[in-house]
Amino acid sequence: xxxxxxxxxxxxxxxxxxxxxxxxxxxxxxxxxxxxxxxxxxxxxxxxxxxxxxxxxxxxxxxxxxxxxxxxxxxxxxxxxxxxxxxxxxxxxxxxxxxxxxxxxxxxxxxxxxxxxxxxxxxxxxxxxxxxxxxxxxxxxxxxxxxxxxxxxxxxxxxxxxxxxxxxxxxxxxxxxxxxxxxxxxxxxxxxxxxxxxxxxxxxxxxxxxxxxxxxxxxxxxxxxxxxxxxxxxxxxxxxxxxxxxxxxxxxxxxxxxxxxxxxxxxxxxxxxxxxxxxxxxxxxxxxxxxxxxxxxxxxxxxxxxxxxxxxxxxxxxxxxxxxxxxxxxxxxxxxxxxxxxxxxxxxxxxxxxxxxxxxxxxxxxxxxxxxxxxxxxxxxxxxxxxxxxxxxxxxxxxxxxxxxxxxxxxxxxxxxxxxxxxxxxxxxxxxxxxxxxxxxxxxxxxxxxxxxxxxxxxxxxxxxxxxxxxxxxxxxxxxxxxxxxxxxxxxxxxxxxxxxxxxxxxxxxxxxxxxxxxxxxxxxxxxxxxxxxxxxxxxxxxxxxxxxxxxxxxxxxxxxxxxxxxxxxxxxxxxxxxxxxxxxxxxxxxxxxxxxxxxxxxxxxxxxxxxxxxxxxxxxxxxxxxxxxxxxxxxxxxxxxxxxxxxxxxxxxxxxxxxxxxxxxxxxxxxxxxxxxxxxxxxxxxxxxxxxxxxxxxxxxxxxxxxxxxxxxxxxxxxxxxxxxxxxxxxxxxxxxxxxxxxxxxxxxxxxxxxxxxxxxxxxxxxxxxxxxxxxxxxxxxxxxxxxxxxxxxxxxxxxxxxxxxxxxxxxxxxxxxxxxxxxxxxxxxxxxxxxxxxxxxxxxxxxxxxxxxxxxxxxxxxxxxxxxxxxxxxxxxxxxxxxxxxxxxxxxxxxxxxxxxxxxxxxxxxxxxxxxxxxxxxxxxxxxxxxxxxxxxxxxxxxxxxxxxxxxxxxxxxxxxxxxxxxxxxxxxxxxxxxxxxxxxxxxxx
Numbered sequence: 001x002x003x004x005x006x007x008x009x010x011x012x013x014x015x016x017x018x019x020x021x022x023x024x025x026x027x028x029x030x031x032x033x034x035x036x037x038x039x040x041x042x043x044x045x046x047x048x049x050x051x052x053x054x055x056x057x058x059x060x061x062x063x064x065x066x067x068x069x070x071x072x073x074x075x076x077x078x079x080x081x082x083x084x085x086x087x088x089x090x091x092x093x094x095x096x097x098x099x100x101x102x103x104x105x106x107x108x109x110x111x112x113x114x115x116x117x118x119x120x121x122x123x124x125x126x127x128x129x130x131x132x133x134x135x136x137x138x139x140x141x142x143x144x145x146x147x148x149x150x151x152x153x154x155x156x157x158x159x160x161x162x163x164x165x166x167x168x169x170x171x172x173x174x175x176x177x178x179x180x181x182x183x184x185x186x187x188x189x190x191x192x193x194x195x196x197x198x199x200x201x202x203x204x205x206x207x208x209x210x211x212x213x214x215x216x217x218x219x220x221x222x223x224x225x226x227x228x229x230x231x232x233x234x235x236x237x238x239x240x241x242x243x244x245x246x247x248x249x250x251x252x253x254x255x256x257x258x259x260x261x262x263x264x265x266x267x268x269x270x271x272x273x274x275x276x277x278x279x280x281x282x283x284x285x286x287x288x289x290x291x292x293x294x295x296x297x298x299x300x301x302x303x304x305x306x307x308x309x310x311x312x313x314x315x316x317x318x319x320x321x322x323x324x325x326x327x328x329x330x331x332x333x334x335x336x337x338x339x340x341x342x343x344x345x346x347x348x349x350x351x352x353x354x355x356x357x358x359x360x361x362x363x364x365x366x367x368x369x370x371x372x373x374x375x376x377x378x379x380x381x382x383x384x385x386x387x388x389x390x391x392x393x394x395x396x397x398x399x400x401x402x403x404x405x406x407x408x409x410x411x412x413x414x415x416x417x418x419x420x421x422x423x424x425x426x427x428x429x430x431x432x433x434x435x436x437x438x439x440x441x442x443x444x445x446x447x448x449x450x451x452x453x454x455x456x457x458x459x460x461x462x463x464x465x466x467x468x469x470x471x472x473x474x475x476x477x478x479x480x481x482x483x484x485x486x487x488x489x490x491x492x493x494x495x496x497x498x499x500x501x502x503x504x505x506x507x508x509x510x511x512x513x514x515x516x517x518x519x520x521x522x523x524x525x526x527x528x529x530x531x532x533x534x535x536x537x538x539x540x541x542x543x544x545x546x547x548x549x550x551x552x553x554x555x556x557x558x559x560x561x562x563x564x565x566x567x568x569x570x571x572x573x574x575x576x577x578x579x580x581x582x583x584x585x586x587x588x589x590x591x592x593x594x595x596x597x598x599x600x601x602x603x604x605x606x607x608x609x610x611x612x613x614x615x616x617x618x619x620x621x622x623x624x625x626x627x628x629x630x631x632x633x634x635x636x637x638x639x640x641x642x643x644x645x646x647x648x649x650x651x652x653x654x655x656x657x658x659x660x661x662x663x664x665x666x667x668x669x670x671x672x673x674x675x676x677x678x679x680x681x682x683x684x685x686x687x688x689x690x691x692x693x694x695x696x697x698x699x700x701x702x703x704x705x706x707x708x709x710x711x712x713x714x715x716x717x718x719x720x721x722x723x724x725x726x727x728x729x730x731x732x733x734x735x736x737x738x739x740x741x742x743x744x745x746x747x748x749x750x751x752x753x754x755x756x757x758x759x760x761x762x763x764x765x766x767x768x769x770x771x772x773x774x775x776x777x778x779x780x781x782x783x784x785x786x787x788x789x790x791x792x793x794x795x796x797x798x799x800x801x802x803x804x805x806x807x808x809x810x811x812x813x814x815x816x817x818x819x820x821x822x823x824x825x826x827x828x829x830x831x832x833x834x835x836x837x838x839x840x841x842x843x844x845x846x847x848x849x850x851x852x853x854x855x856x857x858x859x860x861x862x863x864x865x866x867x868x869x870x871x872x873x874x875x876x877x878x879x880x881x882x883x884x885x886x887x888x889x890x891x892x893x894x895x896x897x898x899x900x901x902x903x904x905x906x907x908x909x910x911x912x913x914x915x916x917x918x919x920x921x922x923x924x925x926x927x928x929x930x931x932x933x934x935x936x937x938x939x940x941x942x943x944x945x946x947x948x949x950x951x952x953x954x955x956x957x958x959x960x961x962x963x964x965x966x967x968x969x970x971x972x973x974x975x976x977x978x979x980x981x982x983x984x985x986x987x988x989x990x991x992x
Contacts, residue, residue, distance in 0.1 A: 001141060002927035002959065003048065004089075007080040011050075011096075012043035015070035015985025020044065020977065022928065025990055026959030028975050030950060033930070033963045035979030040986040041963050044979070045930055051081035051092050052137050053145040054115065054130050067098035070985030074100060076111075082120070084927075085140040089120040092133065106455075183838050190818060197812045204805045211798040218790035230802055233795035240788040244781075251781040254774040261770040265763040272758045274748055281743040288737050295733055298726045305718035307705040312717050314698040315710065321691030328687050332680035338673035344371075345670060364678040371671045378664035384646045391643045395636055402632045409625045416618045423611045429604045436597035443591040450584035456571035457580050463568060467561045474554040477547070484547035488540040495532040552983045559983075840866070842916060843879055850905075850912025857904040857945040861886050864909070904946060907931065911949075930961040947972060 002022075009017040025031045033041050046056040050066070067077045080093045094115045099108040117127040117136065127133050138144060212229050219236040339345030352363045572580065702713040743749060844866040851863035867880030883905065884891050897905055914929065931950075950960055961977075962969065970976060976991045 001083060001085045004082040004084065006044075006047060006051065006082070007078075008044070008047045009079075010068045010071035010075040010077040011047055011066055011079060012068055013038070013040035013070065013981070013986040014043070015068050015072070015075075016987075018986075018988045020988060021990070022959065025975055025977055026928070026961070029958060030960050030962070030973055031975035031977060032969050032973040033961050033977045033979070034965050034970065035986075036981045037965065039979040039981035041965075041979050043986075044977075044988075045963070047079045048081065048930075049145070049149060050096065051079040051094050052083075052141075053148065054094060054096075054113070054134055055145055057149040065098075066096040068985060076100075085137070088123075088140060091118045091120055092116070092137075093118075094130075190815075194812075194815050197808070197815050201805075201808045201812045204801065204808050208798065208801045208805050211794055211801055214794040215791060215798055218787055218794055220787060230795075230799050233791070233798050237788070237791050237795050240784070240791045244784040244788040247777070247781040247784040251774075251777040254770070254777040258767070258770040258774040261763075261767045265760070265767045268758050268760045268763040271756065272760055274752060275756055275758070277743055278749045278752050278754075281740045281749070284736055285740045285744075288733060288740070291733070295730060298730060301718065302723060302726045302730075304716040305723050308707070308713045308716040308718075311698065311701045311705050311707070311710070311713040314694065314701050315714065318691065318694035318698050321687060321694045324687040325684070325691050328680060328683040332677070332684050335673060335677035335680045338669075339677060342666070342670060345673060348674060364674060368671050368674045368678070371667050371674070375664055375668045375671060378667070381650055382661060382664060385650055388643050388646050391639045395639050398632050398636050398639075402629060405625050405628050405632070409622065409629070412618050412622045412625065416615065416622070419611060419615050419618075423608065423615075426604060426608045426611055430601065430608055433597050433601035433604050436594040437601055440591070440594050440598050443587070443594050447584070447587040447591040450580065450587040453572045453575070454577070454580045454584045456568045457575070457577040460565060460568035460572055461577065463561060463565045467558065467565050470554065470558045470561055474551070474558050477551040477554040481544070481547040481551045484540070484544040488537070488544040491532040491537050491540045495534070495537050556983050840879055843881065845916045846909065846912045847881065848912075849915045850908040853911055853949050854905055854908035857908060857949050858901070859945060862901070862905065864905075864912075865891050907946065907949075928959045928961070930963055943968065943972075 004023050005019065005021050007017055007019045008014050033044065035041050049056050056066070068075070071077070076095055077098055078093065078095045080091065082089070082091045084090075092115070095111075095113060097113040098111050100111050101107075102109050113130060115128070115130040115133050117133045119126060127136065134145075141148060208229065212233070215229075215233050215236060219240060221236070336349060339349055348364065348367055699710055702710040705713060707713040707716065847864040847866040854862050854864060863884050863886070865882045865884045867882055881894060882891050883894050883897065894902075894905060910931075950962070962973065974991075978989045978991060980987050980989060
């Protein structure tokens with residue numbers, strides 16, 4: 001990789017654009033980057049790093065503030081780097097994320113980072129995504145940003161720490177530079193395999209333990225398995241088989257005994273039952289024989305009741321006919337009583353005298369039909385009379401409608417008369433809202449201007465006070481700087497005056513004088529009491545620099561605030577805050593009034609349209625109401641004519657003695673009474689004939705049934721319940737006799753003599769005793785069989801589990817040993833993990849490469865020694881780094897080196913590490929590299945040795961940039977890039 005040029009704009013301490021041509025600057029292969037502390041030397045390296053990777057080294061990346069504080073408002077920080085990487089020439093432009101002032105109002109807004117990559121060789125597609133550009137740069141260089149910062153931008157302070165660091169801290173840096181991921185994956189693989197294997201082994205061992213416990217529980221013992229669980233389980237299985245066989249034999253013997261006892265008990269119970277049944281049958285037969293005469297009388301009673309049942313049916317029918325005759329006669333008398341209440345009814349009763357007969361229908365029916373015809377005619381007239389009432393109600397409703405319509409017509413006319421005035425007011429309001437809409441943008445702008453001016457005036461008041469304070473502070477800082485400068489000049493003058501004494505103080509007898517070269521010093525100058533020393537001058541110079549920086553900072557603060565005050569004064573128009581507040585209040589009121597009127601424009605337009613539509617609707621409604629009034633008058637005249645006609649017809653139909661309703665009701669009652677009287681007479685004649693016929697039929701039936709007369713038949717009649725009871729008793733007696741006969745005829749009962757004796761309780765006691773013994777034997781046999789089955793099952797499973805456990809145990813032991821070795825334990829005497837071993841190999845390569853340069857820089861005295869010994873207290877080894885002193889032959893700690901020696905060792909270590917990292921990245925050639933600080937600790941000889949090494953670095957076209965503020969390097973390195981610090985930002989100058 002070779003850098004050609006870089007342009008830095010508004011980045012770090014650089015307010016404007018600074019351009020650096022590395023081709024010109026590094027033409028000799030070595031250039032010096034120097035300047036005052038804080039001028040921005042390291043910021044140039046940050047710009048290179050940011051252009052390539054989009055980030056800056058170390059802790060500076062955490063601040064995320066890359067925009068220059070000196071840059072003018074609105075400036076955009078940007079880095080443009082042109083370089084050749086892996087044979088490809090390219091240009092990268094990056095702009096970091098930063099906060100810019102808002103275009104409107106106050107405050108800031110975030111601007112996102114941007115990046116572009118252009119291929120200057122014309123091959124390939126240009127890129128504009130930051131992530132893609134970073135990936136391309138990493139691919140071309142073959143190293144990450146962390147590796148680049150260590151290899152190209154050599155940070156001496158970090159390598160001094162690396163030189164003296166403990167193994168653990170040194171390992172962290174090496175892990176950042178060398179990819180040991182795959183070796184860590186191997187360690188992780190072994191850890192995971194060991195963990196999973198241990199888990200599987202523990203699970204299998206637990207399965208064996210659980211099964212052994214189950215075998216012991218099944219066998220009924222508490223002790224666990226011995227060293228050989230399978231043999232132990234087989235012994236328990238043999239014991240369980242012996243117990244099972246012995247208990248099975250005992251159970252078979254108890255079962256046979258129980259079977260014999262139960263057979264004897266069954267025989268005793270059966271004999272006792274036969275004796276009981278024989279006695280009960282003999283007793284039942286005796287009772288049946290004694291009750292035989294009573295059952296014969298029941299048979300006679302039952303047969304007479306059956307014959308009397310038919311006679312009773314006819315007798316009940318005859319009695320019912322007599323009752324019907326009496327009921328019909330009562331109805332006839334009631335109907336005749338109703339007819340006697342009117343003259344027409346009494347006349348009808350006189351016309352039909354005597355007993356009821358079938359000829360009554362011809363005499364009574366014509367008179368009923370005459371009265372019914374008159375009732376129908378009167379019903380028609382009554383309906384007409386009701387219609388007159390309905391017509392009156394309808395005319396009253398029409399009158400109400402006429403009054404309502406007339407009132408509505410009057411209201412519509414009044415509302416139409418008021419509409420023109422309302423329409424004119426609404427039209428005026430619409431015009432006012434339209435004017436407000438037109439004026440609203442100007443009023444809004446005036447309000448915003450007044451608000452901005454008022455805010456600026458308030459801020460101006462605060463900033464003016466701040467400016468006064470800063471100006472006072474600036475005057476004080478100027479006075480302080482003048483005093484410090486005068487003090488520095490005074491001390492320098494006094495030191496120059498006493499320089500002879502200072503030189504004389506360093507004279508050594510026999511050594512040449514630095515001024516005249518003489519080796520004899522007969523009369524060295526003596527220091528004056530007020531003479532100043534170099535330390536005094538350095539302290540005064542440091543105080544003057546601090547005062548100068550404080551003055552610069554104060555003037556910069558005054559300039560910033562003065563610029564802000566000028567802007568605020570322009571924004572406020574240099575008007576008082578009270579006047580601006582009044583103007584702002586008037587502008588707000590005017591704007592709000594116009595906004596309110598403008599917001600009502602659509603509503604007011606709708607009101608105008610609504611008024612016009614309302615006028616048309618009222619005109620249409622007025623015509624509708626007038627038409628309705630005309631129709632109401634016409635309908636009322638028609639109803640009045642119809643009512644008059646009906647009244648005339650009713651007057652002609654009645655004579656005035658009674659009303660239509662009374663006459664109609666009287667005639668209807670006569671029709672109903674005459675009809676009921678006719679029906680009653682016909683019914684009386686019919687039921688009287690039926691009663692006589694049923695009486696004759698009952699007498700004949702009694703004689704035919706074997707009774708002397710109807711009274712005897714009635715006495716023989718029995719209720720159905722009594723007949724059913726007789727039938728049930730006779731049937732039960734026959735069933736009992738059949739059962740008794742069958743029982744006594746059974747061979748086993750007929751064979752009994754009556755002298756047999758049996759003891760069932762003794763036989764049952766023998767059975768109970770045998771059953772208890774059988775149950776105990778069964779329980780013992782069942783438990784023994786279950787134990788044998790469980791032991792068989794669990795012993796088989798235990799044998800399988802133990803067979804699977806043995807290879808797992810062997811495999812896990814081997815895997816654990818390997819994992820311990822890989823992790824730096826076990827048989828690993830060096831206590832080095834696999835990653836530590838790889839890093840140790842890389843560190844050994846770094847030590848070899850660094851030793852070549854360290855020997856040259858130290859005049860062949862020092863070289864690095866890599867140590868893989870185990871650390872103290874059992875700490876892991878492999879990353880030890882010591883120094884071999886050729887003068888003494890001793891190997892000692894790097895912490896024993898002096899300041900200059902530590903710098904030489906750190907630089908050699910950094911260069912060696914750069915060589916190894918570059919080789920690790922695929923042999924990438926780093927044509928441009930920077931070495932940052934550390935040269936101030938070297939004496940002249942050591943500096944010569946270091947410069948010799950740097951001369952070797954630039955051999956073959958490599959460019960080396962040395963970042964330092966050591967004055968002596970300016971004489972040694974002619975090509976220089978000077979970074980100048982200023983109050984408004986830093987600038988650069990190239991000297992060559």
